[in-house]
Amino acid sequence: MLRYSALLASPIALFALAGCQTVYEEAASEIATAQIRDRSGANVGTARLYSLSGEVTVSASFTGLPAGTKAVHLHTAGDCSAADFTSAGGHLNPGGHEHGTANPRGAHLGDLPNVTIAADGSGTMSTVLRGTLEGISDDIFDADGTAIVVHEGPDDYRSDPAGAAGGRIACGVVTAS
Numbered sequence: 001m002l003r004y005s006a007l008l009a010s011p012i013a014l015f016a017l018a019g020c021q022t023v024y025e026e027a028a029s030e031i032a033t034a035q036i037r038d039r040s041g042a043n044v045g046t047a048r049l050y051s052l053s054g055e056v057t058v059s060a061s062f063t064g065l066p067a068g069t070k071a072v073h074l075h076t077a078g079d080c081s082a083a084d085f086t087s088a089g090g091h092l093n094p095g096g097h098e099h100g101t102a103n104p105r106g107a108h109l110g111d112l113p114n115v116t117i118a119a120d121g122s123g124t125m126s127t128v129l130r131g132t133l134e135g136i137s138d139d140i141f142d143a144d145g146t147a148i149v150v151h152e153g154p155d156d157y158r159s160d161p162a163g164a165a166g167g168r169i170a171c172g173v174v175t176a177s
């Protein structure tokens with residue numbers, strides 16, 4: 001039981017461990033994945049959603065992206081068909097909030113931390129979503145689905161409606177496992 005409590009306390013720290021599968025990933029259930037592609041159609045990453053004890057964690061790893069700090073969000077439609085990925089709609093926001101974790105009126109369910117892409121084009125991001133699995137799975141797996149989107153610049157965590165993050169450079173449809 002001690003081991004279990006430690007998992008609950010620090011899923012993000014455990015995700016940060018090197019290796020193929022972390023302790024957290026072993027204990028958690030994968031509920032969805034997304035193959036993320038850039039505007040040329042090249043595969044530039046994978047996102048996985050896990051549930052453990054009612055919490056949902058999003059973990060994404062990227063390769064082949066331009067270096068720098070990039071916004072990552074869940075968008076309201078699982079549709080990456082438009083060339084500029086605007087088909088994915090705005091941020092997933094079932095609660096009717098404004099954008100940004102630093103916004104007193106925020107935040108969207110889809111607001112995720114920025115990812116830092118290294119000079120070699122790689123980077124990882126992991127975070128626990130606000131809300132419980134029971135509360136948010138209907139929003140993620142709704143009729144039009146959900147996408148994970150990477151932007152050309154960083155999210156300022158404040159500017160409504162999208163964090164002033166610039167254009168969309170990569171997109172993946174969240175698919176139930």
Ligand SMILES: [Cu+2]
Binds near residue numbers: 072149150151162
């Ligand atoms: Cu976005």
Ligand SMILES: [Zn+2]
Binds near residue numbers: 100107108110111
């Ligand atoms: Zn947002």
